[in-house]
Amino acid sequence: MRALRLFEPGNVRVVDVPDPVAGPGEVILRTHATGLCNSDVRVYLGEKKAAAGVIPGHEMTGEVVSLGAGAEATAGETVSVCPILCCGRCSFCREGFRNRCPSRRTLGYDLDGGIAEYVRIPAPIVAMGQLLPMDRTVPSHLRALLEPFSCVLNSIEELGIGAGVSTAIVGGGPMGLLHLIAARAYGAGPIFVVEPEAERRAVALELGADAVATPDEAPTLAKELTGGEGFRAVAMAVGFAEAMPVALGVARRLGRINLFAGFPPGSSHVLDLNRVHYDEVKIFGTQNAPFHLYAKAARMIPRLSALDRVVTNRYSLADSASAYAARLGKAGLKSAVVIEP
């Protein structure tokens, strides 16, 4: 089959590799689409580790085409994948946090992922119900949003976003816009998006943000929008420490700030501890999502037509290496490698 390989940071190429074969309990998926994530780009830049020679891609959807002995899956079923391979027995797994398992491995980083014609799904992923059935009529580039949208739902729920919760989103890139779509679905408002690029601010307004601002304008406008208080929920959908003052500047007393994006290694921020003590601002992070939110995301995705606006760049498998270059250049929003629409 044809597949993209990550040889080393900065070097990805489409090559011929042997077709994967399903071992006991395993499944082979024929890939329909695989999304490219900012964390894939961070691997490409050498900021985040992945196994040398791995086939990247952890945001995949496809069709079950072959089953190994004893695999509990249905041939012909269309599924999206929760790509986390966990032990199932540690205290984190037992509490439902497969994403925090100390022996977690992830398809597309530690094991071959979805930027390929076929993907081998390890037995524990199959056995633990992590192939989520999806309606085949939902376009594949949207089904491939299962993993990123689950991560966003984790952020939304940890932030306590719900009906009438004032929400600020720092960063109007693909993940910021997915936060906007999810926050609207949860009934949040007003919703405020802070983003330096005019084009992205325009998309945020189009997708229903109540207001947008540049980082410089943000503190003043945040006060105007919230009667001087600031926002109850603040999602940091950008991974650079320089954005922390913006998040702190728009957060209300008792507000919650989630560091949703990963930072370059060694990032730090000097915090006025009295924001935490006297203002009771809660600062925390989320990474990936507990499994029940994958199941929720799988039910929500077919109902959210706005998601289509976020996946702007689609590539064939043959052109998949250029998807990285486009993400580096910030052209468009989210990218997906589409093999079968």
Ligand SMILES: [Zn+2]
């Ligand atoms: Zn992702």
Ligand SMILES: [Zn+2]
């Ligand atoms: Zn575990």
